[in-house]
Amino acid sequence: MIKKNIFIILGVISLIFGTVGIVIPLLPTTPFYLLSAYFFSKSSEKFHKFLLNNKVCGGYIRDYHERKGITLKNKINVLVLLTLSIGVSMLRIKNLHLQIFLGLIFICVSFHILKIRTLR
Known part of the structure; x- marks a missing residue:
């Protein structure tokens, strides 16, 4: 319990x-x-x-x-939203170190999303 x-x-x-x-x-x-x-x-x-x-x-x-994966449509949606949200954040933040950190997060998350099996 x-x-x-x-x-x-x-x-x-x-x-x-x-x-x-x-x-x-x-x-x-x-x-x-x-x-x-x-x-x-x-x-x-x-x-x-x-x-x-x-x-x-x-x-x-x-x-x-x-099903151990995500659909192509969902991958595209996730990557578009990720790009927009991190892109806006990078434009609003003036600290170069934070911009680099956000860029690294973007690369890592994008790589992970692309690595997940694409469902039909």
Whole structure:
């Protein structure tokens, strides 16, 4: 029972971080959502179903967990949003070290997204 409650709390926390990550480029959304799905699968069928059936993120999570990849359309969407969010951040930040850091994050995340198997 204690383990179940801890997993629910961790699932909610990672879901919050993932949601915040939608608007903050340095905070990754997808890993936190996948972590939430894992915690909910081990603790609450209700929360797990809610996450998997969510019209905004459920399809991404199901594809990644069940089919071990993401569709080409979703890859393109992710890369466009990543480019826009990091690009705007780099333009607004005047510190060269932070711009370089954001550039490295962009390269690493883009590489990871491109490396994931493309579903048909």
